[in-house]
Amino acid sequence: MLTPGNEAELAEIIADASGPLCIQGGGTRGLGVEGDVLSTTGLSGIELYEPGALTLVVKSGTPLSEVEELLAAENQRLAFEPMDHRGLLGSEGEPTIGGVVAANVSGPRRIQAGAARDHLLGVRFADGTGQRIKNGGRVMKNVTGYDLVKLMCGAHGTLGVLTEVSLKVLPRAEAAVTVTVTGVDLPGALRAMAAALGSPFDVTGAAYDPESQIVCIRVEGFADSVDYRSARLAEELARFGRSGIAADSTVQWQGIRDVSAFHGQAGDVWRISVKPSDAVQLVPRLEAGALQFDWGGGLIWALVPEGTDLRARINVPGHATLVRASRETRARLGVFQPQPAPLAAISAGLRRQFDPKGILNPGLMG
Structure with a gap:
């Protein structure tokens, strides 16, 4: 396993590589790409955290748990609620923030807060030639040129290896409850969730378990506001089934997030x-x-x-x-959905530009 200790070492490894590289963060996803494993775990640490500016700059190999603990100490969070794949995949290791960004990992709150890429302000990475590139910034203003930030988020390491990411963070909610609707079939559940999402009550999660026939709608925010909005929402959703309110919803939504x-x-x-x-x-x-x-x-x-x-x-x-x-x-x-021919041609062209040797996670995304 190749484990560079800094960005320069990582760039040198890529520049000297003549064969495929399997880009790996914490190793929790198990995508099984052929090649020498290039791990980013040696690139770890908080570069900048300004709670007042809601800004975090962190090296890509930093464990996600370390990032979340840091934010929690300031009553803040990653609003896009990244999933932990270990239970689903039976894998070990420690998820990294770079892995989260590379895969655009986003949880139930995506419907309200957006995906990981919507909170990404800037990146540093090394492309397939070993060139070190910086794009974006630490604030969402005065950014010009090509938006490589969004391009790298979700590329799964096929265009470059992330070394640093800048993220917008948000305050943690003071309270969270789940409005439930029980005894509904799938058509009814879809109507109930659509009604909740179309309501003025700022829903941050809408899920359904067909086995138990329970719809779960999450409401977050200041305690008084949550009490009012959840009560009104429960009244409105009662036409779809038996509605109720569960006060402590954290563990429940972690289960939904992690399947x-x-x-x-x-x-x-x-x-x-x-x-x-x-x-x-x-x-x-x-x-x-x-x-x-x-x-x-x-x-x-x-x-x-x-x-x-x-x-x-x-x-x-x-x-x-x-x-x-x-x-x-x-x-x-194949892991990913085959792309239509025009889009596949664009993707192939991007890979040739960013990875002309074809060594970064080859074959992973077509």
Whole structure:
């Protein structure tokens, strides 16, 4: 394993490399790319934290837990609520902030706060030639030129290896409760979640468990405001089923975020993004052993028998990512949804520009 201790060492390793490199943060995702493992864990530490300016600059290999502890001490948080994949994948290691950004990992609060890329202000990275590049800044103003910040977020290390990220952080909510609606089928659940998201009550989570037939709607903010908004929302959602309010929702939403219902269950796991209105006609075709809905029904987690080609069953617009499967299944089906030809050509062109040797996580994204 190659573990550079600073950005210069990392750039030199990439510049000298003649074969493929498997870019790895904490090693919790297990994508299984061929090549010498290049770990960013040696690039760790807080570069700048200004709580008053809601700004954090941190090296990419810094453990996510360290970042969250630092923010919690100032009553702040990463609003995009990054998922912890270890329970779902049965992996070990420690998630890093660079891994979160590289994969654009975002949790239930995405429907209200946005994705990881929406909170990313700047990046430093080394491209496939070893060139060191800085883009963006520490504030959202006076930024000119190409927006490589958004390009790097979600590229999974195929365009460059992150060495530093600048993030916007937000205050933690004073209170959080979950409004529940029980005894609803999928069509009713989708209508209930749409009503909640279309309400003026600033919902920060909308999920559904079809096994228990429970809709969960999260409301966060100042305590008095949460009490008022959740009570009004429970009244409005009562037309869809039996509504109620759960006071302590932290553990519950961590379970939704990390898809804990699938932990320890055999089978492949897929992550499907569709329009919520298309979910009703899609679900019967999936023939899944278990399902979980998030983002108001726009995100579907599906547990299916090993080796299942779930993409062949999707009859609506959307895309499906193979999150957990054997190496053979990942090689046969691909982790990511194949891109349309025009978009694939653009992506290939970007990879040639940023990684002309084709050594950064080759084959991972087409």
